[in-house]
Amino acid sequence: MRAVVTGGAGFLGSHLCDRLIAEGWNVLVLDNLVTGADSNIGHLWSHPNFRIARCDVSKYIDVPGPVDYVLHFASPASPVDYLKLPIQTLKVGALGTHNALGLALAKKAKFFLSSTSECYGDPEISPQHEEYWGHVNPIGPRGVYDEAKRFAEAMTMAYHRYHGVDTHIVRIFNTYGPRMRLNDGRALPNFVHQALTGKPMTVYGDGKQTRSFCFVSDLIEGIYRLMQSDEHLPVNIGNPHEITMMEFAERVRSHFENAPAIVLEPLPQDDPKQRCPDIAKAKRILKWEPKVPLDEGLRVTLDYFKKEFAANKTA
């Protein structure tokens, strides 16, 4: 079985490639490395079932030979990245998804879209279930990501309904783990970078806004199960354990000996106040739920960050 993984050199894509290779798949990654890194997949280069082609999937994609599955993970994903790359983000969500679906159609392959909880915007209900249509500001700064993903979902459903492509859509909630970038601007790398460089840890607003954090191995398990399911409508995958940003900062802080102070800064525009998945559907149809407790996931991730930080300091 041969899979094409767009964005396979990124944080989540590289973990997905590890899983596919471990399951015996032949994997071709398409990535332009705009936010990914060769080092995320360096350990796979010599594997006989692994290949990477450097290309922009928002342009025409040509893959010789048979393909059984196209998994579209390419997209800047952290707010820092997509605010810096607004047009590329819109293009990879729209044109990139169209190209990846076109490849799946041409090869009679299955298709998998990595969508996001950002489709729910700043939600008016919590937890968010899959039938909720969301509360998104299309013209706010985050609109470039949220609306690109909403368009990508619409395009995926159109290919399923009109062309009969066997499609799957995951709505991923905040995920963390090794291979996140220390400078990607998300809450956890931010806190860690600040702690490692002896700066105060910044929490936005009053710190009472909530998030939930899923460890990457749990997410990949959910994705692998969804890949093989018959479900075509979106499925939430995330950890429903909700925590305020202030509590989260304190938890991260507790993993450092000389922990810095926490300071409050103004909330960015359209920052969601609450983000928590309803995972009843994933439990029901995939028999999936997250297993890794926050402190265990944090320990593994912080070990990774500390090693990366030390290696870059001495490089």
Ligand SMILES: NC(=O)c1ccc[n+]([C@@H]2O[C@H](COP(=O)([O-])OP(=O)(O)OC[C@H]3O[C@@H](n4cnc5c(N)ncnc54)[C@H](O)[C@@H]3O)[C@@H](O)[C@H]2O)c1
């Ligand atoms: N990490 C999360 O918590 C999270 C949450 C929700 C959704 N997602 C989705 O999961 C996917 C992967 O996210 P991630 O956290 O691994 O981000 P990432 O930035 O680490 O990985 C994205 C990868 O896509 C590549 N890419 C971007 N534009 C491209 C283009 N035009 N052509 C080819 N390659 C391109 C990047 O170089 C990178 O390797 C994204 O689609 C994102 O929207 C992630």
